[in-house]
Amino acid sequence: MNRHDAMKHSRRSFLRVAAAVAAGLAAGALPDALHAQGGASKSLRIGVIGSGRIGGTVGELWVKAGHQVMFSSLDLEHDKALAARVGAGARAGTPKEAAAFGEVLLVSVPYSALPQLGRDLGDLLKGKIVLDTCNPIPGRDGDMALEARAKGTGVVSPQLLLGARLVRAFNSVGYTSLQSGAHRAGERIAIPLAADDPAALQTAERLVRDAGFEPVAVGPLARAKEFDPGAPVFGRALTAAELRSGLGIKP
Helix, strand or coil: CCHHHHHHHHHHHHHHHHHHHHHHHHHCCCCHHHHCCCHHHCCCEEEEECCCHHHHHHHHHHHHCCCEEEEECCCHHHHHHHHHHHCCCEEECCHHHHHHHCCEEEECCCHHHHHHHHHHHHHHHCCCEEEECCCCCHHHHCHHHHHHHHHCHHHHHHHHCCCCEEEECCCCCCHHHHHHHCCCCCCCEEEEEEECCHHHHHHHHHHHHHHCCEEEEEECHHHHHHHCCCCCCCCCCCEHHHHHHHHCCCC
């Protein structure tokens, strides 16, 4: 093969590869490593307010997925130890620092703490996507939990965290299932979500997938009551199909 023929052959090979890449993009068939270069996989800054069983577990999963996470609670030494254990991508701070740091916030505190938290964080919550995992437990949270149960957390939580773009998330599956079931083989554990803000819901769905679970959009915040404590699906590690069936949602 002379030099001219070799150049023509090389050009044809390049065009075939380019065409295959274009076809892969169109079909969504390229490897995850290539998809990860896209804007949808941009690392997010996430502030975790309440780094206990749920907040600590989910926050660690997000660090492993490549996000930057600041853990916070009433015990800064605990948060520092947690961040050190989780490693690169994790840090610790106060709740106000975490609220200022995060593009997205995850709040996981006793429900009775939400009114004061909303006052303390004030403007730091406004306009931010907030994933609310908090559950009203009457034996722990008192009478306000009874009102939240009756009205539904999707109605009450936005009144306590004013200005937040709220998503109810990660409240219905126990932390042990979150620890052991993340990224499991086969059908993943489903996480029900409720939100009034479509863009906030989309971000929450992405973060649920990044943590190793399957998001199921239940509907607006008013429907969060359907997976609050006491609901038939609450506390169960269900697949997406099982969750939709339990909630009467068509695929």
